[in-house]
Amino acid sequence: MYPLRRNRRLRAGHAIRSLVQETIISPNDFIVPLFIVEGKNVKEEIPSMPNYYRYSLDLLKNEVKELWNLGLKSVLLFVKVDDKLKDNKGTEAINDNGLMQQAIKTVKDVAPEMYVMTDVALDPYSSYGHDGIVEDGKIINDATCEILAKMSISHARAGADMVAPSDMMDGRILYIREGLEEEGFTDTGIMSYSAKYASAFYGPFRDALDSAPGFGDKKTYQMDPANRSEAIKETLMDIDEGADIVMVKPGLCYLDIVRDLKNEVEVPISVYQVSGEYAMLKAAAEKGWLDHDAVMMEQVTAIKRAGADLIASYFAKDVVSLIN
Ligand SMILES: NCc1[nH]cc(CCC(=O)O)c1CC(=O)O
Numbered sequence: 228m229y230p231l232r233r234n235r236r237l238r239a240g241h242a243i244r245s246l247v248q249e250t251i252i253s254p255n256d257f258i259v260p261l262f263i264v265e266g267k268n269v270k271e272e273i274p275s276m277p278n279y280y281r282y283s284l285d286l287l288k289n290e291v292k293e294l295w296n297l298g299l300k301s302v303l304l305f306v307k308v309d310d311k312l313k314d315n316k317g318t319e320a321i322n323d324n325g326l327m328q329q330a331i332k333t334v335k336d337v338a339p340e341m342y343v344m345t346d347v348a349l350d351p352y353s354s355y356g357h358d359g360i361v362e363d364g365k366i367i368n369d370a371t372c373e374i375l376a377k378m379s380i381s382h383a384r385a386g387a388d389m390v391a392p393s394d395m396m397d398g399r400i401l402y403i404r405e406g407l408e409e410e411g412f413t414d415t416g417i418m419s420y421s422a423k424y425a426s427a428f429y430g431p432f433r434d435a436l437d438s439a440p441g442f443g444d445k446k447t448y449q450m451d452p453a454n455r456s457e458a459i460k461e462t463l464m465d466i467d468e469g470a471d472i473v474m475v476k477p478g479l480c481y482l483d484i485v486r487d488l489k490n491e492v493e494v495p496i497s498v499y500q501v502s503g504e505y506a507m508l509k510a511a512a513e514k515g516w517l518d519h520d521a522v523m524m525e526q527v528t529a530i531k532r533a534g535a536d537l538i539a540s541y542f543a544k545d546v547v548s549l550i551n
C-alpha cells in the first residue's frame with residue numbers, strides 16, 4: 228500500500244513552497260507605532276522595549292523618513308506628556324499646539340504622503356493615568372466622550388488622516404464621527420479599538436508613556452479576556468457608529484476573536500501586536516532561547532492568517548528590513 232495523496236510534494240523545495248504559500252507579509256500590512264517626547268535631540272530607549280525609542284520632534288523627522296524609505300506608509304502616534312501638563316480634564320489633549328498636534332505636522336512636513344493615525348484617549352494626559360475623566364474613583368463615560376470628540380477634531384485640524392480611539396468608552400465612535408462631520412472633517416477616518424481587552428500585556432507601553440493607572444485597573448472599560456461574543460457586539464456597534472477600521476488588541480492571545488470578526492464584518496480589521504508581545508520575544512531572544520527573526524515572522528504571519536488586514540506592530544521595521 229502507499230498514500231494516495233502525498234501532501235509533502237508541495238513542500239519539497241523552496242520554489243514550490245513559495246508558489247503555494249497562502250499568507251504573504253508585505254510592508255503594506257503595517258502600521259508603525261511611534262512614541263514622541265518633548266525636548267531636542269532626544270532618542271531614548273524604552274527599558275522594557277529593547278531597541279524601541281521615544282523621539283523628540285527633531286529626531287522624529289529622520290525616523291519617519293527612514294520608515295517611508297523602507298516602504299512603511301502608516302504611523303500611529305503616541306505622546307509622552309510632561310507631568311505638569313496632566314490634569315483630570317484632558318486640557319492638554321485638546322491644545323491645538325500640543326505635542327501630538329505638532330508631531331502630526333512634523334510627520335506631514337517630512338513625508339506628506341505618510342498616512343498619519345493618532346491615539347485618542349486621555350491616559351497620557353490624565354493625572355490619574357486613566358483613559359477618561361475620574362469622579363469619585365469612577366471613570367465617567369459621556370463627559371469623556373465629549374473630550375475625545377474635541378481631541379479628534381484637534382488632531383484632524385493638525386492634519387491627521389485617521390484618529391484611533393483606544394479608550395473603550397461606550398458611544399465614543401458616534402461622538403467622534405458627529406464631531407468630525409460638524410467641523411467639516413468628512414474625510415478623516417476612524418480606526419476604532421473596538422475589541423480592546425483589559426490585558427496584562429500593556430505593561431511596557433505604560434512604561435514608555437509613563438501612563439500606568441494611578442489607582443485600580445482598567446477593567447470597568449476594557450473587556451474581560453474571557454469573553455468572545457462581546458467582541459462581536461462591541462465591533463458591530465462601532466461599525467454602526469461610523470468606524471472605518473476596527474481593531475482587536477492584543478494580538479496573539481486573541482486570534483480566535485480576529486477570525487470570528489473576519490467571518491462577521493466587512494470593514495478592514497487591524498490587530499495591535501502590543502508592547503508585552505514585543506518585550507517577550509526580545510527578552511527570550513536576548514537570552515538566546517528563541518530565534519528572534521524566525522519567531523517574529525511566524526507571529527506576524529499567524530496574525531495575518533487569522534484574518535488581520537493590518538497589523539500595528541513594534542516589529543514593523545524589523546520585519547520589513549528582513550523581507551526587503
Ligand atoms: N489608551 C491606552 C493605550 N493605547 C495603547 C495601549 C497599549 C499598547 C501596547 O501595549 O503596545 C494602551 C494601554 C492601556 O490601555 O493601558
Ligand SMILES: [Mg+2]
Pocket residue numbers: 395396397398421461464465
Ligand atoms: Mg464599545
